[in-house]
Amino acid sequence: MHDWSADISALFSFQGLIGLLTLSLLEIILGIDNIIFISIAVNKLPVKQQKRARTIGLLLALIVRSILLFFVGWIASLRSALFHLGDYGVSGKALILFAGGIFLLIKTWQEIQEKIYTDEDEIEHTSAGKKSFNAVIMQIVVIDFVFSFDSILAAVGVSGVVLIMIGGVVVSMVLMMLFSGYVADFINKNQGIKMIALVFLLAIGAILVTDAILDAYNFSVPEAEHVELNKNYAYVAIAFALVIEMFNMKERRVKRRKDLGMND
Numbered sequence: 430m431h432d433w434s435a436d437i438s439a440l441f442s443f444q445g446l447i448g449l450l451t452l453s454l455l456e457i458i459l460g461i462d463n464i465i466f467i468s469i470a471v472n473k474l475p476v477k478q479q480k481r482a483r484t485i486g487l488l489l490a491l492i493v494r495s496i497l498l499f500f501v502g503w504i505a506s507l508r509s510a511l512f513h514l515g516d517y518g519v520s521g522k523a524l525i526l527f528a529g530g531i532f533l534l535i536k537t538w539q540e541i542q543e544k545i546y547t548d549e550d551e552i553e554h555t556s557a558g559k560k561s562f563n564a565v566i567m568q569i570v571v572i573d574f575v576f577s578f579d580s581i582l583a584a585v586g587v588s589g590v591v592l593i594m595i596g597g598v599v600v601s602m603v604l605m606m607l608f609s610g611y612v613a614d615f616i617n618k619n620q621g622i623k624m625i626a627l628v629f630l631l632a633i634g635a636i637l638v639t640d641a642i643l644d645a646y647n648f649s650v651p652e653a654e655h656v657e658l659n660k661n662y663a664y665v666a667i668a669f670a671l672v673i674e675m676f677n678m679k680e681r682r683v684k685r686r687k688d689l690g691m692n693d
Contacts, residue, residue, distance in 0.1 A: 452597030468613035486569035518648030529575030530637030
């Protein structure tokens with residue numbers, strides 16, 4: 430039986446509070462891709478349903494991650510090969526990452542094609558029927574589950590105390606719920622930002638698939654020769670693209686004001 434009293438003592442220690450703060454910040458960073466996907470997915474719904482869908486999506490992410498924290502041993506076992514294809518081992522983790530990556534690639538590519546070839550006025554928001562709302566929620570559930578693995582592995586790496594890990598996940602999710610609406614509005618009101626967000630999700634999907642392939646490859650070589658993919662490059666790239674787009678937005682505002690005979 431888990432010793433919750435020891436967890437409580439660890440949580441309220443100085444080291445525990447620092448761990449909670451560190452983990453909360455890390456979970457927010459890892460949750461960026463989740464927020465972007467949710468923001469774009471719920472945009473297909475009528476405006477009055479979007480906030481509810483975002484809240485449900487993030488609540489599901491919180492529930493999934495909190496539950497998975499109690500199954501860290503099971504998650505660790507997913508790293509073992511379920512079967513082999515020649516020298517390459519296929520683990521449960523690789524199957525989940527591969528399937529999630531393919532899903533994200535297909536879904537994001539469809540969104541990009543729609544954005545390129547469909548006029549904004551022609552994009553019809555789905556009527557307030559249960560089928561469309563539930564379809565969006567199901568997409569969010571799939572992505573929540575896939576993205577939760579990064580979140581859980583990060584939590585275990587920062588702290589081995591279950592209560593601190595749950596606390597970090599809860600704090601980060603509450604903050605994301607509070608600000609997800611602003612993020613969604615910003616993405617959907619600025620088409621350049623929305624395209625950057627879509628390309629970022631495309632990159633994350635490719636990273637998930639590549640991670641799965643590398644995981645299989647690593648079974649064929651000694652541990653010292655294992656190849657690991659660093660997802661931080663994707664975050665640096667999107668930050669760089671966002672900075673450029675911010676300057677573009679500023680340039681457009683200045684030129685509009687000049688055209689209207691106004692001073693900046």
